[in-house]
Amino acid sequence: MSADTLTGRGAGRFRLQRFATWDVAIILATLAVIVIAAATVEHFGTSRNAGFLVLDLAPILLLALPMTLIIATGEIDLSVASIVGLTSSAMGVMWNNGVPLETIMPLCVLIGAILGAVNGLFVTALGLPSLAVTIGTLALYRGLAYVLLGDTAVADFPRQFTGWAIGNIGATSIPNVLIPMIVIAGLFAAVLHAMPVGRAIFATGSNPVAAAFAGIAVGPLKFWLFVVSGAVAGLVGVFWTLRYSSARADNATGLELTVVAAVLLGGVSIFGGTGTLPGVLAGVVLLTSLQNALRLASVSSEALTVVTGSLLIVSVLAPNVLVGVRTSMQRRRRRTRSPSPT
Amino acid sequence: MSLLTKAHESGSDAQARTGSTVLDMVLRFRALGLLLTLAAIVAVTAAVNPRFVNEQSIRDLLLAAAITLLLATGMTVVVLTRGIDLSVGSVLGLSAFCTASLLSENPGIPVPVAMLIGLGIGAVCGLFNGMIVHLGKVPPLVATLGTLYVFRGVVYFIAGGGRINASDMPGGFLDFGTARILGIPYLIVIAGVVLAVVAVFLSRYRAGRDMYALGSSPEAARLAGIPAGKRILTAYILCGALAGLGGVLYAARYGTVDASAGYGMELDVVAAVVVGGVAIFGGSGTVVGAALGAVLLTVISNALPVLSIDQFWQRAIVGALILGAIALDRLVGLRVKASLRKKDAHVG
Numbered sequence: 203m204s205a206d207t208l209t210g211r212g213a214g215r216f217r218l219q220r221f222a223t224w225d226v227a228i229i230l231a232t233l234a235v236i237v238i239a240a241a242t243v244e245h246f247g248t249s250r251n252a253g254f255l256v257l258d259l260a261p262i263l264l265l266a267l268p269m270t271l272i273i274a275t276g277e278i279d280l281s282v283a284s285i286v287g288l289t290s291s292a293m294g295v296m297w298n299n300g301v302p303l304e305t306i307m308p309l310c311v312l313i314g315a316i317l318g319a320v321n322g323l324f325v326t327a328l329g330l331p332s333l334a335v336t337i338g339t340l341a342l343y344r345g346l347a348y349v350l351l352g353d354t355a356v357a358d359f360p361r362q363f364t365g366w367a368i369g370n371i372g373a374t375s376i377p378n379v380l381i382p383m384i385v386i387a388g389l390f391a392a393v394l395h396a397m398p399v400g401r402a403i404f405a406t407g408s409n410p411v412a413a414a415f416a417g418i419a420v421g422p423l424k425f426w427l428f429v430v431s432g433a434v435a436g437l438v439g440v441f442w443t444l445r446y447s448s449a450r451a452d453n454a455t456g457l458e459l460t461v462v463a464a465v466l467l468g469g470v471s472i473f474g475g476t477g478t479l480p481g482v483l484a485g486v487v488l489l490t491s492l493q494n495a496l497r498l499a500s501v502s503s504e505a506l507t508v509v510t511g512s513l514l515i516v517s518v519l520a521p522n523v524l525v526g527v528r529t530s531m532q533r534r535r536r537r538t539r540s541p542s543p544t
Numbered sequence: 545m546s547l548l549t550k551a552h553e554s555g556s557d558a559q560a561r562t563g564s565t566v567l568d569m570v571l572r573f574r575a576l577g578l579l580l581t582l583a584a585i586v587a588v589t590a591a592v593n594p595r596f597v598n599e600q601s602i603r604d605l606l607l608a609a610a611i612t613l614l615l616a617t618g619m620t621v622v623v624l625t626r627g628i629d630l631s632v633g634s635v636l637g638l639s640a641f642c643t644a645s646l647l648s649e650n651p652g653i654p655v656p657v658a659m660l661i662g663l664g665i666g667a668v669c670g671l672f673n674g675m676i677v678h679l680g681k682v683p684p685l686v687a688t689l690g691t692l693y694v695f696r697g698v699v700y701f702i703a704g705g706g707r708i709n710a711s712d713m714p715g716g717f718l719d720f721g722t723a724r725i726l727g728i729p730y731l732i733v734i735a736g737v738v739l740a741v742v743a744v745f746l747s748r749y750r751a752g753r754d755m756y757a758l759g760s761s762p763e764a765a766r767l768a769g770i771p772a773g774k775r776i777l778t779a780y781i782l783c784g785a786l787a788g789l790g791g792v793l794y795a796a797r798y799g800t801v802d803a804s805a806g807y808g809m810e811l812d813v814v815a816a817v818v819v820g821g822v823a824i825f826g827g828s829g830t831v832v833g834a835a836l837g838a839v840l841l842t843v844i845s846n847a848l849p850v851l852s853i854d855q856f857w858q859r860a861i862v863g864a865l866i867l868g869a870i871a872l873d874r875l876v877g878l879r880v881k882a883s884l885r886k887k888d889a890h891v892g
Contacts, residue, residue, distance in 0.1 A: 278685075324867065333628075333685060334824040334870050341811050342863025348856035451856075459689060472683050504700030504803075511693025518687075519680045 224469035224521060225481025232488040239495035246495050249375040256377045257368060257445060259490045261286070261438045261454065263383060263483070265461045266468075267390040268431035270482045273465055274394070275424055276407045276474025277325060277332035282435045283457035284343035285317050287450075289439030291347040294356030294449025303363055311436040317343060318432015322425035332428075340458065347451040356449040367444035379441065386434075391479040399423070407474025463514035464489045472518060489513065574821040578836040582843060589847040596850050603729060607797065609842035610735040611636075611790045615809065616816040616834040617735075617742050618786035621779045623817055624746070624755045626762065626826030627684035629780065631673060632787040632813055634695035636806035639665045639791025641699050644708040644801040651714035658717060659792050666788015667781050669695060674780030678773050692810065696803075703803035710799030721796030731793050738786065743831045755779060759826025815862045816841050819869045841865070 240247035265282050272279050289310040296306045317339070324335040369378050394400040405413040406420050414420050443449045468485025470477030492513075493506050590597045615632050622629045639662040646661065647653055653661075669691070676687040710718055723730055746752035754775045757765040766772050795801050820837030822829025844865075845858045 324871065328871055328874050330870050330874055331824055334818065335867065337811070337814060338818075338863050338866030338870065340863070341815065341866065342860050345857065345860025345863055349854065349860055352854070352856055459693065462686075462689065466686065472686055502700070504697050506697075507693045507700065508697030511690040511697060514693065515676060515680075515682060515687060515690035518682045519676065522681045 225478050225484065228467065228469060228481055228488060229484040232484045232491070235488055235492055235495070239491060239498075243495045243499050246498055251494070251498070253370065253375055253377050255491060255494050256380055256383075258494060259486060260379050260383055260445075261442055261457065262460055262464055262490060263486045264386065264434055264438050264441075265431075265457070266464050266482055266486050267387060267479070268427065268434050269461050269465050270468070270470055270477060270479060271390070271394060271403055272332075272424075272427050272431055273462075273470050273472060274403050274407045274474055274477050275427065276410065277424060277427075278336065278462070278472075279318075279321060279332065279428060279431050280336040280458050280462070281317070281321060281339040281343055282431060282438075282461060283454045284340045284347065285314050285432055285435035286439040286442055286454040286457065287347040287452065288317065288343045288350070289314050289436045290443045290449045290453040291350040291451050293440060293443050295350050297356055297359065297449070303360065307440050310440045311433050314436020314439065315429050315433035318429045318435070319425070321432065322428030325428065326421040326425045344451070344455070347453075351449065351451045353451065357447055359444060359447050359449075364444050364447040367441060387479070387483060394479055403427075404475055407471075407476070409475075459514070460489065460510060463510055463517070467513055467517040469517075469521075485517075575833060575836060578820065578833070578840055582836070582840055585840075585843055585847055589850050593850045596847070601846075603732075605842055605846050606732045606839075607729055608846065609839045610729075610731040611793055611797070612809075612812055612816055612842060613735045613835050613838040614738055614786050614790045614793070615813045616820070616838045617739050617831050618783035619813050619817050620820075620822050620829060620831045620834040621742065621746065621755055622684070622783045623759075623822050623824065624826055624829060625758045625776055625779045627677060627776070627779065628688060628814070628824075629670075629673060629783045629787075630685070630688040630810045630814075631669065631691040631695055632783065632790075633806040633809035634692050634699065635666050635669045635784055635787035636791040636794060636809060637699045637803065638669065638695050638702075639788035640795045640801045640805040641703055641708070641791075641803060643792050644713060644795040645702070647714055647717055647795075648708055648712035653714075655717055655720045655796075659789060662788045662792030663785045664788065666791065667785040669788070670781040670784020671777065673784060674777040677780065678776045696807070699805075700803045705803070707800060707802035708795075713795070713799065717796055718799055721793070721799070731797060734789075734793065738789075739831055739835050742782075746831060751775060751778065756827055759823075759828070761827075812841060812862065813838075815866050819865050821869070821873070823873065824870060 245251050265286075269279060269282065292313055293306055293310050296309065297303070301309075321332070321336055321339055324330050324339075325332045366378055370376055371378055371381070394403065402413065402418045402423055405416060405418055406423060410420050439453070442453050446453075464486040465477075465482050466472060466485075467489060468477065468482030470482060489510065492509065496506055496509065497503070586597065595601060615636065619629055619632060642665055643658050643662045647658055673684075673688055673691055676682050676691070677684050680687070720730060725733060746755060754765065754770045757768065757770055758772055758775055762772065791806070794805060798805075816838035817829075817834045818824055818837070819840060820829065820833035820835065822834055841862065844861055848855055848858055
């Protein structure tokens with residue numbers, strides 16, 4: 203081992219390994235899926251479908267951004283889809299009561315932030331596991347969404363807004379939502395990879411105790427991440443409602459699973475401490491374009507469920523298996539190379 | 545056996561030395577608190593509508609609780625080992641649909657065989673979960689979140705949008721769903737027997753105690769020579785098998801089965817377990833507590849229409865109960881820890 207690192211050959215392998223990381227693999231896989239789908243699936247490559255793909259992608263991508271940060275600290279937020287549902291319901295109720303949309307939209311983001319803050323308080327102030335807390339709020343927030351709207355739908359939102367949500371920029375085929383999406387994703391990438399907060403997030407995820415001793419305010423950091431997650435979910439609630447021009451209590455049911463699957467697929471460790479945003483973006487694109495292509499190829503939506511579930515398991519299983527194989531190979535190589543104890 | 549008595553001795557020893565009595569109190573208080581809550585809800589609802597406590601509606605209530613109770617029993621064992629099984633709703637659906645379609649094609653299959661088939665389907669699903677968790681070293685949450693999808697997808701695949709109606713199933717099987725022995729429906733008897741067996745297994749048998757040990761400290765358990773892999777596989781297989789059995793009972797009770805049977809049920813089951821005082825991070829709790837949690841949740845959802853509260857509140861109440869239960873456990877735990885420390889300081 204030590205001899206290897208001293209020689210140039212070892213260093214060369216090290217450099218090669220740096221490129222053969224999970225997120226590079228996932229980016230390549232994403233490109234492969236897109237190229238194969240464009241070549242084999244009819245209508246996949248059309249600009250019209252690309253527009254739909256972006257609209258399908260938007261909520262998952264937006265929710266995946268704060269989810270990445272939260273999972274990187276070793277926590278999880280399973281309540282995001284329920285927050286989307288609850289803000290959507292709240293939007294419907296406020297619209298029914300004559301509140302103008304210009305007021306409703308920021309209020310929805312605020313409601314999302316408050317719901318996120320509730321999660322954050324349970325996790326940080328009471329020191330409860332976020333998994334249990336957000337399973338609880340997953341049920342609670344979805345339940346409150348039903349309490350607000352029941353099984354009715356509010357669908358009379360003004361054209362001007364719903365049209366924007368699904369519309370394109372001018373005469374191009376670039377959806378309106380693409381630009382804000384890129385800006386927000388860039389913002390999160392900058393925070394995670396170029397700012398002290400990002401280092402603090404990874405440090406907290408790798409070892410919360412050591413992070414606390416290093417002067418990182420672990421509690422407040424986690425709290426604010428949950429608040430951000432809630433606020434983004436509120437924003438997605440607004441977008442979802444406008445996109446389908448329908449406020450319903452069951453909007454985005456089960457979406458949290460897709461989001462978590464995309465994040466883990468993107469190479470973020472469920473135990474915290476590692477992960478990159480480009481990887482997550484690739485994970486989101488891979489998952490949604492695969493679903494889109496399969497749907498276009500008229501594969502039943504049942505098969506899609508199996509694909510999402512399998513990808514979620516494989517995304518965690520594969521690195522573990524690789525590590526296992528690599529260590530066992532190293533062990534064998536060491537045994538054959540050095541019969542005498544070192 | 546000698547191990548058991550030894551454990552008992554050291555237990556009473558610890559009781560005399562440290563504040564183990566406080567812990568006992570808390571555990572007993574938990575069951576007591578659940579019972580009091582139950583009694584309060586039943587009393588209030590009965591005051592509004594006395595028919596809520598007549599024989600028939602109590603029987604209906606227990607029937608409704610039986611399947612959740614069965615699943616909660618299996619879930620308790622998995623949660624005790626620091627795991628979780630989110631796929632139980634999908635396993636129930638898979639088993640319900642498979643046994644129902646099998647019965648509709650072969651009406652001659654006797655009920656016990658149908659139950660064994662359901663158990664088997666569930667056990668295979670559980671084995672699959674356990675292998676991913678133990679051999680693949682995938683966190684239980686992620687593994688079973690994935691299989692929640694996969695198993696449900698398989699049900700949809702098999703069902704293909706179809707459903708099996710009561711008229712397709714043999715009458716003997718449907719009768720079993722409502723038949724009684726000594727005035728008690730079979731479903732309740734089965735759930736009760738399973739509960740008792742698992743309770744004895746967890747409290748009296750070595751493998752059962754190992755589940756607690758694994759949940760309290762996996763590292764220490766391994767060093768103590770507990771076969772962690774075997775125990776974890778056992779826990780997941782048991783949980784899956786009981787969900788499979790639940791699927792058969794579901795088919796017998798409701799008669800109509802489609803691909804969405806048991807959809808979202810994992811939430812109710814996790815809620816029952818957590819409300820019943822099983823620590824979500826393993827190592828403490830009993831199946832009896834989880835059973836009380838399941839009954840409490842069923843009573844609440846049955847009481848809502850009687851109290852003319854909108855049925856839409858049910859989900860929100862489940863969520864609030866989960867949050868309340870884990871927060872309460874945490875607060876009590878902190879207090880117990882503080883009082884233990886104080887006692888230790890006195891001894892030292």
